[in-house]
Amino acid sequence: MYFSKWLLDSGKPIDPYQLHKKIWQLFPGKADEERSFLFRVEKAGQRCVQQILLQSVYPPQATSNELLLLKKPKEIHFEIKSGGRYRFMLCANPTKRINDKDGKTENQGKVRVPIIDEAEIIAWLKRQFEGSAEINAVELTQRNLIHFRKTKEDLVHFGKVQTVTFLGILTVTDSELLIGKITKGIGPAKSFGCGLLTLAKI
Numbered sequence: 715m716y717f718s719k720w721l722l723d724s725g726k727p728i729d730p731y732q733l734h735k736k737i738w739q740l741f742p743g744k745a746d747e748e749r750s751f752l753f754r755v756e757k758a759g760q761r762c763v764q765q766i767l768l769q770s771v772y773p774p775q776a777t778s779n780e781l782l783l784l785k786k787p788k789e790i791h792f793e794i795k796s797g798g799r800y801r802f803m804l805c806a807n808p809t810k811r812i813n814d815k816d817g818k819t820e821n822q823g824k825v826r827v828p829i830i831d832e833a834e835i836i837a838w839l840k841r842q843f844e845g846s847a848e849i850n851a852v853e854l855t856q857r858n859l860i861h862f863r864k865t866k867e868d869l870v871h872f873g874k875v876q877t878v879t880f881l882g883i884l885t886v887t888d889s890e891l892l893i894g895k896i897t898k899g900i901g902p903a904k905s906f907g908c909g910l911l912t913l914a915k916i
Contacts, residue, residue, distance in 0.1 A: 715792070715897065716773045719785035720766045728755060728764055730875070730906040731862040736781055737766070740774035752899045752910040754805050769910055792896065794889045799850070800913040804880045807903035808838040826902070828876035835878055842900050843884065846892040852882030862906060875906045883916065 722728060722736075737753055738745065751770035765784065768774060773787040794800075811824040829835050832854060840849050856879040864871045886892055899909030 715790050716768075716770050716787040717785075717790050718768045718770070718774055718783065718787040720768060721782040721784050722764045722766060722780060723782065729862050730755065730860055731864050733766070733907070734905045736778055737768065737774075739778045740768075740776070740781065741770070741772055742775060742777055744772065749905070752904060753907055754910040754912075755907045767910065767912070792893045794886055794893055794913070796886050796889045798886045798889075799916045800884055800886070801916060802880070802882055802884050802911060802913050804839075804900055804911045805877055805908055806839070806842075806880065806901040807875055807877055807906070807908045808835045809902060810834075810838070830876075838901075839880060842895070843892075846888050846895055847884040847886050850883040850885055852880055855879050855881050860906065875903050875908070877903070877906075877908055884913075 720737075720740075722733065733755070734753075737751065738749070741750070744750065750772060751768060751774075753769070754767045756765045756767065766781070770787075773789075776783045808829040809826045810829055811826055813824065829838055835854065836849075836852060839852060843849060856877075858877045858879075859874055860877060861872070861874045864873065896911050896913075900911050901909055903909070
């Protein structure tokens with residue numbers, strides 16, 4: 715697994731889905747493969763130069779004129795032990811499924827909606843770590859509603875994703891399971907900059 719940091723010189727908030735497409739250009743020859751990276755935009759939604767933390771299976775290559783390399787890709791081998799305590803940071807998209815009021819039958823008549831209540835958000839977070847870690851403390855430091863534009867078969871779809879940034883402390887209960895979660899990402903909306911979990915040993 716590789717970690718790197720990039721700069722997108724933009725004076726306005728980034729469309730996360732378009733950014734996702736730009737990041738894919740850092741992996742030439744992988745366009746037809748499944749996405750093999752996670753990313754997190756720091757200061758998302760703010761009008762400033764954006765830094766992007768990138769976790770990837772393959773080492774990215776500085777082939778894009780729009781993304782500038784800040785920190786060279788560094789290969790990381792996760793050395794996480796059961797019983798260890800870590801500070802964590804996660805930008806995620808906490809959601810739940812509810813009955814579709816329009817009566818649509820797709821997805822068993824359910825639609826995915828963002829979770830708004832703070833207690834429910836924290837409960838959602840704890841469920842994501844079931845079996846792998848216990849959440850000892852957590853703070854919701856930032857909530858952003860990010861807008862995106864997605865084109866498919868000449869149709870343009872506009873949407874939005876509610877993100878929450880978590881800072882906290884966790885204790886590892888199953889290191890192998892937790893490493894799997896770090897590798898795959900936490901929760902939905904990974905194409906929109908969600909799901910990247912970073913740890914720092916206490």
